[in-house]
Amino acid sequence: MKKLLLIPIIPFILYATTIKVATYNVDNLFDLTLNSTEYDDYKPNRHNWNNNTFSKKLEHITQVICDLNADVIALEEVENPNALKKLQSSLNRVGCSYPYSAITDKRGSAIQVAMLSKIALKKSRDIVVSNSKSDRNILDVTLKSEPKLHIFANHWRSKRAAESARLKYAKALLARLQKLPKGSEYIILGDFNSNYNECTNITAKSNDTGGVCGIDTILQTYYKKRLIKFRDKDLPKESLYHYNLWSEVDVRKRWSHDFYGKKSALDSIIISPSMVNGKGWEYKKGSFKVFKKAYLFQKRRKSNLNRWVYKNGKHMGKGYSDHLPLYAIFTTSNATELKHETFLDRVWKLFIPKVESGDNVLTKSEVNLEEFLKLKHLKSPVLLKDVCLLYKRGDIGVIKSTPNSRSVTLYKSAEGLEEGMCYDFKVYKKKRYYKLEEITDLDIVANKKTVDINDYIPTFSSTLMRSDLNNIGEIVKEIHGIYKDRYIRVGAKRYRLFVKQKRKGLL
Known part of the structure; x- marks a missing residue:
């Protein structure tokens, strides 16, 4: 039954x-x-x-x-x-x-x-x-x-x-x-x-x-x-x-x-x-x-x-x-x-953060852009000082520390920033995307000086494209050539153009 x-x-x-x-x-x-x-x-x-x-x-x-x-x-x-x-x-x-x-x-x-x-x-x-x-x-x-x-x-x-x-x-x-x-x-x-x-x-x-x-x-x-x-x-x-x-x-x-x-x-x-x-x-x-x-x-x-x-x-x-x-x-x-401020966030305010760099651990309260570029991963938030925003379109941006420094891309983290303004950032996340250095999460710690972005953006030349210079993500100006099918031909050479602009492009 x-x-x-x-x-x-x-x-x-x-x-x-x-x-x-x-x-x-x-x-x-x-x-x-x-x-x-x-x-x-x-x-x-x-x-x-x-x-x-x-x-x-x-x-x-x-x-x-x-x-x-x-x-x-x-x-x-x-x-x-x-x-x-x-x-x-x-x-x-x-x-x-x-x-x-x-x-x-x-x-x-x-x-x-x-x-x-x-x-x-x-x-x-x-x-x-x-x-x-x-x-x-x-x-x-x-x-x-x-x-x-x-x-x-x-x-x-x-x-x-x-x-x-x-x-x-x-x-x-x-x-x-x-x-x-x-x-x-x-x-x-x-x-x-x-x-x-x-x-x-x-x-x-x-x-x-x-x-x-x-x-x-x-x-x-x-x-x-x-x-x-x-x-x-x-x-x-x-x-x-x-x-x-x-x-x-x-x-x-x-x-x-x-x-x-x-x-x-x-x-x-x-x-x-x-x-x-x-x-x-x-x-x-x-x-x-x-x-x-x-x-x-x-x-x-x-x-x-x-x-x-x-x-x-x-x-x-x-x-x-x-x-x-x-x-x-x-x-x-x-x-x-369910605390929403992590333990590391609280430690960051009181002590020195540890930032992972390959097999080494860099213990500094702040890093400059050159030191930042050497870091493969962030173990905790890091203070990045004196960087200037040279380019911004929507929430994408590019920063440098000096006219001759390498560039870092702010991927969907450039909201609220202004071109030509220099900042101190608290950086939470960085990534390397197809050899392009990116910051994907940051807070503004301080607004600093303003700069003329033209002093930081080099005029395009074929030497900038040398692979040993590692210029991926660089901002350049005054590109003169013929654009067709996502490529621009300059003289006898042609280059892939990802952002089409009349005066400057993101290469």
Whole structure:
């Protein structure tokens, strides 16, 4: 005789625990009911969007969510409650139950923002961005937990629209945040269609807001033109600033979206400052990750995502999404262990740091650029003094200490710096990328003198290209030649040109 064990379903209410929170743009989950709001290529029984391809889509999203195993997951591009219910049923069939859910209700919109949870939800509501069908609502959810935790799921307007379209979302969200009690703990996540450093690299076409951007300016994830990090100590106390968790990731790995090979960080998880103060809910430092299972990538082009395939006007029933999921871990237990200033950071203030140089350890409180270039790895932060910024484009820069010194590239770490200004830097990370010396993480310790950058930039000559001079990364001026197919021909020789400029180029 078979025996059946009955387990009563009791609402999952949190008190002291650890949870994983995630976000995933599922790339258009539409059901098979015609509502007249669908995108044309997702109308039922057209373009091969039928029961077979819909089932395959559900199967693939279910696989990702099960493997991710988050306690709470925000989902972007879900058509309606019925599509979400179908996904919940699919998850339940394979033993990945998410009994609690919420979804926005923007009438006339083709897609909504949704949330699945293993934890009971206390309440959910929509934050209305505008009355336009193009502007999706923001999902505002409160978990049934102690202490209270708010989660705001977003899907902002695409980059086909200028920045003013996304600014509306940021302002609507900020208005809601300002109404929360002081010290409230909350997570902001989703597909923002904005890079974490949107204002740093905004195009002229998108910049219709005078250099004001939603994610970094309005939500204040930037301060003094630099991404806020946990180690920053001079943040204004009265300001509603936020931490974007991309700040923990190596700059070369900051991407979650793949548009046919072009990588960007359109998705983010952003947290309130109250989640790093050692009280209540706490972010577990280092837990923010991009979910990168092998099946989410193409087999032939392993760096490109295995996105859902729509080819020749037909759904092929293959692939996943053009986004990767993000996740982070939060805890209410042992919060005192979650210090965000490392032991080495504190030692650096009091003692001499040790900097690894090959087999030797250099023990100095500061290094000059010549000594810095000899270091293969940094064992701890190092003070680099009297270096001058000669070139800056977006968050890329090049520094020298004297007109005759070698150059070092600031890779995605030049935000807030000015050409011609000299600085002292606290350097946290350096790398050698194809023989190019790079600093990828730094703080400004002091602003020093200003210099004429033309005194530091040599005029181009063929002798600068001698391999024994090791001039990789050098800035030069007055290159005269014929540019064609990524090469410039100067006299009888030709050289690869990586940055095309009229007066100077980065070689």
